[in-house]
Amino acid sequence: MAEVRSSTETRETWTSNRGFIFAAIGSAVGLGNIWRFPGVAYESGGGAFLIPYLIALVTAGIPILFLDYSIGHRFRGSAPLSFRRMWRKSEALGWFQTALLFVISVYYAVIIAWSLSYFYFSFGNKWGDDPATFFTEDYLHAADPGVSSELVAGVAWPLVGVWVAIIAILALGIAKGIEKVNVIGLPLLVLGFSALVIRALTLPGASDGLNALFTPDWGALTDLNVWIAAYSQIFFSMSIAFGIMISYASFQRRKANMTSSGLVVGFANSSFEILAGIGVFSTLGFFAHEQGVTFDNLDGLTGPTLSFITFPAVISEMPGSAIFGALFFGSLAIAGFTSLISLVIGVSVAVQEKFGLSKEVAAVAVGIVAAAVSFGLFATTTGLVALDTVDQFANNIGIVVSAIAMCVIVVWIARTIDPLRRHLNMVSTFHVGKWWIPVIGVYAPIFLTVMLVQKVHDLIVNGYEGYPAWYIGVFGWGTIAFTIVFTAVFTLIGWGGRDDPDFRAWPDLDSPSTERRTEPKGANR
Numbered sequence: 001m002a003e004v005r006s007s008t009e010t011r012e013t014w015t016s017n018r019g020f021i022f023a024a025i026g027s028a029v030g031l032g033n034i035w036r037f038p039g040v041a042y043e044s045g046g047g048a049f050l051i052p053y054l055i056a057l058v059t060a061g062i063p064i065l066f067l068d069y070s071i072g073h074r075f076r077g078s079a080p081l082s083f084r085r086m087w088r089k090s091e092a093l094g095w096f097q098t099a100l101l102f103v104i105s106v107y108y109a110v111i112i113a114w115s116l117s118y119f120y121f122s123f124g125n126k127w128g129d130d131p132a133t134f135f136t137e138d139y140l141h142a143a144d145p146g147v148s149s150e151l152v153a154g155v156a157w158p159l160v161g162v163w164v165a166i167i168a169i170l171a172l173g174i175a176k177g178i179e180k181v182n183v184i185g186l187p188l189l190v191l192g193f194s195a196l197v198i199r200a201l202t203l204p205g206a207s208d209g210l211n212a213l214f215t216p217d218w219g220a221l222t223d224l225n226v227w228i229a230a231y232s233q234i235f236f237s238m239s240i241a242f243g244i245m246i247s248y249a250s251f252q253r254r255k256a257n258m259t260s261s262g263l264v265v266g267f268a269n270s271s272f273e274i275l276a277g278i279g280v281f282s283t284l285g286f287f288a289h290e291q292g293v294t295f296d297n298l299d300g301l302t303g304p305t306l307s308f309i310t311f312p313a314v315i316s317e318m319p320g321s322a323i324f325g326a327l328f329f330g331s332l333a334i335a336g337f338t339s340l341i342s343l344v345i346g347v348s349v350a351v352q353e354k355f356g357l358s359k360e361v362a363a364v365a366v367g368i369v370a371a372a373v374s375f376g377l378f379a380t381t382t383g384l385v386a387l388d389t390v391d392q393f394a395n396n397i398g399i400v401v402s403a404i405a406m407c408v409i410v411v412w413i414a415r416t417i418d419p420l421r422r423h424l425n426m427v428s429t430f431h432v433g434k435w436w437i438p439v440i441g442v443y444a445p446i447f448l449t450v451m452l453v454q455k456v457h458d459l460i461v462n463g464y465e466g467y468p469a470w471y472i473g474v475f476g477w478g479t480i481a482f483t484i485v486f487t488a489v490f491t492l493i494g495w496g497g498r499d500d501p502d503f504r505a506w507p508d509l510d511s512p513s514t515e516r517r518t519e520p521k522g523a524n525r
């Protein structure tokens with residue numbers, strides 16, 4: 001384990017650039033790639049969706065990823081500490097991002113628990129010939145929107161396993177825990193998922209599915225909602241503006257090629273997304289073919305329904321179904337798990353730094369609180385609806401607010417965008433041009449604000465999925481209220497003596513000599 005020591009503190013680092021890249025890809029590639037992207041693309045113009053998607057990648061995804069990296073790498077802390085070092089008053093933004101990580105982690109873990117159950121169910125087609133009833137009634141015992149304290153055993157047991165594993169890995173730390181899991185998990189995922197895609201492509205009807213996914217509906221490009229879907233997908237999928245890429249970059253050694261790694265991570269994530277689209281839609285093409293219907297007559301092509309109802313139905317019709325099912329649900333579990341690690345470590349490092357705890361104590365404390373919420377809200381008979389609602393609000397409102405605030409603070413208030421650009425360029429081989437500044441300072445906040453207004457308006461006027469208004473108030477808007485209270489509480493708590501006044505950012509941006517690129521001995525963090 002490599003460490004840069006200072007007299008007062010040590011900061012763990014990834015053992016190599018490869019370790020960092022694997023962990024960052026492990027965070028990005030997750031449930032968002034496998035179960036969200038294919039359906040969103042299909043509903044938002046098929047092949048034509050790739051245009052807004054790629055534009056979102058280049059105009060927001062990569063630039064904001066670079067922004068996250070530059071903040072974390074220069075200020076060497078979790079989101080709250082890094083923002084605080086950048087401009088004291090922006091610590092609150094770091095806590096807002098941490099609140100979002102917490103909220104997402106508590107339901108994200110539950111989907112991984114479902115995937116583990118379904119991995120097991122694959123051996124023997126346990127869902128029988130009515131996977132919809134099996135999922136909602138037999139497995140989840142799902143009740144109408146409401147609040148229930150009745151735990152569902154089939155969800156709770158795998159969920160115990162997920163949280164115990166997360167706490168153990170976090171307590172092992174960056175190099176021995178997180179990096180190791182990603183270095184093993186990512187190749188396993190790529191191998192398993194590639195095997196699934198190859199099998200899917202050889203199924204009868206696969207080409208109909210691919211045509212449905214890739215045939216462009218150009219009219220979709222004039223629909224603002226399609227563009228909103230593309231930007232939301234990019235944020236969630238790349239794990240940007242959540243503060244986690246700030247933390248991951250803060251564990252990079254000071255001499256590290258940040259932008260090149262960012263390009264690798266961004267393109268790897270999108271490639272996996274397209275691979276997932278190909279795998280999922282070839283499989284669905286086979287389903288339409290087996291049922292003798294055209295593709296347009298298929299329903300249930302997004303979110304939980306796609307993975308836990310439609311897919312099991314297809315798997316049942318396939319020769320060699322157990323292996324195919326195991327590959328699909330195993331991939332979902334691994335991809336989700338490496339992302340969940342990043343969600344929880346983001347919270348745990350923030351708490352560790354603020355309260356001066358050891359990483360083990362922080363991991364256990366944060367893990368236990370998150371697990372309790374995860375069980376109480378989402379492993380119960382009302383968990384499915386709660387999960388769907390919280391996800392909708394955290395991802396469409398929370399993350400967009402976070403991204404806008406980050407861009408505005410960095411460019412217009414703290415005015416650190418140019419130093420951050422110089423930082424990236426001093427340590428990296430791929431240089432960020434001046435174009436970055438108007439993209440972060442003007443284009444992104446304007447576009448994201450339009451997107452936010454449209455989404456909030458839509459949720460106020462139309463509600464969500466026909467759920468009762470009181471329910472949307474408590475679980476939807478309540479989620480937003482929770483993030484605000486969380487932010488206020490953690491920002492207002494003092495740092496005690498744990499704030500490090502001796503922190504020196506490196507490299508020194510004003511010294512033009514090449515010596516500055518040599519990391520100073522004893523540099524703190």
Ligand code: PFF
Nearest residue numbers: 028030031032237239242244
């Ligand atoms: N990027 C993950 C996915 O595509 O499923 C989700 C995610 C992980 C979002 C970590 C945010 C985050 F900080």
